[in-house]
Amino acid sequence: MTEKVITRFPPSPTGSLHIGNIRSLLFNYLYTRKHGGNIVMRFEDTDKERSDKVHEAVALETLEALGLDFDRGPFRQSERTEKYVSALNTLIEKDLAFVAEESEGEPGKHVIRFRNPNKTITFHDIIRGDITIDTTGFGDFVIARSEDSPVYHLSVVVDDIEMGVTHVIRGEDHITSTPRQILLIEALGGTVPTYAHLPLIVGSDKKKLGKRHGAVTYQEFRDLGYVPSAIVNYLALLGWNPGDDREFFTKDELIKEFSLERVNNSPASFSYKKLDSINRHHILQMPEDEYLGEVKKFLCANAEGEKLCAFVNFEDLVKLVIRERINKFSEVTSMFAAGEFDWLLHAPEPEVDKLLWKDTSPENTRKHLGHVIDSLDKVSNWTVDDIKEAIWPYAERNGRGEVLWPMRFALTGQEKSPDPFTVAFLLGKEEALTRLQKAEQLL
């Protein structure tokens, strides 16, 4: 009960840290922080061929960005070989392992095999209860490619024992290999940790989440405009829930609420739609300047975008027309590409018949536009509120659609846009009046 919780972050730098790994790390993190324990960061790079330092850097960047800090490490298994060798020698001395003559491919090479006692192992899993597996089928499995090249199962076990790991929280794809590791722990005289095997995250096709399903690494999600807090929030909900209807959590709230007992045990499929909705919530919570900075990053990326960003009322544009409309920041790029901001940069060439609201006559429309022009001309304080105040009573009297539609269409030339008051405000008084007069003359 008073035992200090020690867990680990054990990515293998043989590929990108993907969302499934990140979720496992997150659950380790939440559990450990909740119980005031320590997290050991450890790169499992015993496969020299496939390990790459690039992946280590990406993994560290991901943890940093998501705020998943650890307490010890990062260690590298490739730098701890002597510990595994010593364990290996101990096992061989005790005749719990042996040098086997055969080795695939190269004749004359040896491998080290574990002398499997061929017994049935039962271990308790916090999430699934007792799991019993007969290890006979594993045979005398290989624990080292050679005297100085241990294989995953050995190095993990040696490290977990030495680092005092108390809780192993990982994906359920490791269930089957758990008995193998327990066998080794017993042979080495270590204490078997507590296990918790998390349900896998699958794609919409129920298969293990991978590239073909879309974004899978933190960096990909970041580039799409998802924020770290939303990713953490959403990932926590994949397999865990607080037991009530709450869905929005900060990292600290998650630490407070989290428990492995409430992790469910069936695979969860990743929903980009749901992530969008969570992300929307989180970006709405962002401080304004931070929000502006993010939009700028996405919107001002190219020459045309830069022009828009140089627009006098950039901040107002974001606050008034963008903030409520996006789920993720990359959407401002698509909005821009779809021409939704064209009216800001280019005066429209409005088609006459589209200026008319329903069956309103050109004469009446011209009259309304004339009135709008006169009213706006008198507005001295050019704010959305004052503009609306100048137009609204007249629109109410004469039919909102008959007045507002031609006004908005004259200003934007688009059937869909923000409301005419906001549009007029963003264009500035002079430009707005110019466009309205131009439309009036068309009628």
Add this chain to the structure above:
RNA sequence: GGCCCCAUCGUCUAGCGGUUAGGACAUCGCCCUCUCACGGCGAAAACCGGGGUUCAAUUCCCCGUGGGGUCACCA
């Protein structure tokens, strides 16, 4: 195929013997509204099948079916 894990709306899930089976995302409808978006309201939508146990099963047990995982000198 052997072994292991899993099974509630399309999706994420609540439920831990007795509920009108609840919420969220998505979908659809209505309202708001000059359009779009936002917002509000509402609708449709699920217990894989068969046996037990029980006064009573979505819930407990067994079998089947389905899905997934794992069977490396990868982790």
